[in-house]
Amino acid sequence: MARNGDPQLAIAESNTLYDKEGEVQARAALLPQVSGDASLRKDRTEYDGISGSFTGTSRSYGLSASQTLFNWSQFSSLRAQRALSSAADATWTPPTTT
Numbered sequence: 001m002a003r004n005g006d007p008q009l010a011i012a013e014s015n016t017l018y019d020k021e022g023e024v025q026a027r028a029a030l031l032p033q034v035s036g037d038a039s040l041r042k043d044r045t046e047y048d049g050i051s052g053s054f055t056g057t058s059r060s061y062g063l064s065a066s067q068t069l070f071n072w073s074q075f076s077s078l079r080a081q082r083a084l085s086s087a088a089d090a091t092w093t094p095p096t097t098t
Helices: 007-028 072-091
Strands: 033-046 053-066
Antiparallel strands (some): 033 053
């Protein structure tokens, strides 16, 4: 109820959550990245002079994955974001109302 009624408290909590999200995003860059695609193609060919036609269907699927083994900038970013997250926890205090 206090969060809903006090905009200063909501802002302070939102800023803390924002600072903590940086750590989550920095860690995500180090996790495996997976992507995929699929396609379906249908062709119909009619032959001139010959009765009949040919209909063909082809399907294609693809999946790729990558994993960072070592990227110093990503590890440095994670370390910095963890420090920022810890600082956000340590400095968050609910505003006082007078």
